Amino acid sequence: xxxxxxxxxxxxxxxxxxxxxxxxxxxxxxxxxxxxxxxxxxxxxxxxxxxxxxxxxxxxxxxxxxxxxxxxxxxxxxxxxxxxxxxxxxxxxxxxxxxxxxxxxxxxxxxxxxxxxxxxxxxxxxxxxxxxxxxxxxxxxxxxxxxxxxxxxxxxxxxxxxxxxxxxxxxxxxxxxxxxxxxxxxxxxxxxxxxxxxxxxxxxxxxxxxxxxxxxxxxxxxxxxxxxxxxxxxxxxxxxxxxxxxxxxxxxxxxxxxxxxxxxxxxx
Numbered sequence: 001x002x003x004x005x006x007x008x009x010x011x012x013x014x015x016x017x018x019x020x021x022x023x024x025x026x027x028x029x030x031x032x033x034x035x036x037x038x039x040x041x042x043x044x045x046x047x048x049x050x051x052x053x054x055x056x057x058x059x060x061x062x063x064x065x066x067x068x069x070x071x072x073x074x075x076x077x078x079x080x081x082x083x084x085x086x087x088x089x090x091x092x093x094x095x096x097x098x099x100x101x102x103x104x105x106x107x108x109x110x111x112x113x114x115x116x117x118x119x120x121x122x123x124x125x126x127x128x129x130x131x132x133x134x135x136x137x138x139x140x141x142x143x144x145x146x147x148x149x150x151x152x153x154x155x156x157x158x159x160x161x162x163x164x165x166x167x168x169x170x171x172x173x174x175x176x177x178x179x180x181x182x183x184x185x186x187x188x189x190x191x192x193x194x195x196x197x198x199x200x201x202x203x204x205x206x207x208x209x210x211x212x213x214x215x216x217x218x219x220x221x222x223x224x225x226x227x228x229x230x231x232x233x234x235x236x237x238x239x240x241x242x243x244x245x246x247x248x249x250x251x252x253x254x255x256x257x258x259x260x261x262x263x264x265x266x267x268x
Contacts (some may be wrong), residue, residue, distance in 0.1 A: 022117035028080035035072030042066035086112040159257035
């Protein structure tokens with residue numbers, strides 16, 4: 001009876017996972033990032049913040065983050081790198097203009113597209129059509145069954161060429177890992193700054209609640225030896241917080257796909 005219940009739960013998970021093939025890479029990336037963030041928090045808490053004496057109430061949670069983060073990274077991390085490697089491989093093949101070279105790498109391209117989902121299968125089939133190549137047996141359905149257009153959020157998340165990488169000329173910024181890290185990092189920074197300014201994230205006393213905002217400008221000045229009050233009551237937007245919000249907002253906007261902007265401009 002227990003075996004049947006376990007098998008049924010595995011089938012439910014497998015069905016849920018298979019139904020979201022187009023989102024596998026994104027899900028794996030988010031889980032890997034969550035695992036890394038949890039482990040890094042525990043590392044900072046135990047080694048740099050002196051959290052055991054300063055915040056003893058978080059010891060249990062920090063151990064949970066440390067163990068849970070390592071387990072999550074151990075399970076999800078290898079799969080994420082495998083998917084990301086296949087995405088890089090497929091992008092290289094989609095950039096090829098030589099029919100002979102595409103034919104030569106057809107098997108690995110089709111295996112990568114099948115792993116990554118219908119959107120990537122559609123892109124590969126469209127590439128085949130452009131170069132007059134017949135798809136292999138791995139594609140059971142006609143090309144019309146595979147969409148090639150992604151939703152704006154998926155296009156943004158999986159952008160091959162962002163505004164930032166195009167305008168700076170730094171090709172490494174268009175890599176999947178860096179691009180997605182910039183998106184997650186800028187959103188996290190914006191949320192943290194807004195929460196600090198609107199509700200507060202610091203304590204005035206050790207036993208007090210976290211209802212004071214950190215004056216970012218005063219905190220930076222304090223690093224250079226200035227004796228200024230770093231804590232203020234919310235709602236408080238100091239000059240440095242506003243500048244950081246503008247900078248992070250601009251960074252987030254610059255991660256938008258360049259292709260989408262070009263296409264919209266041409267349509268106008």
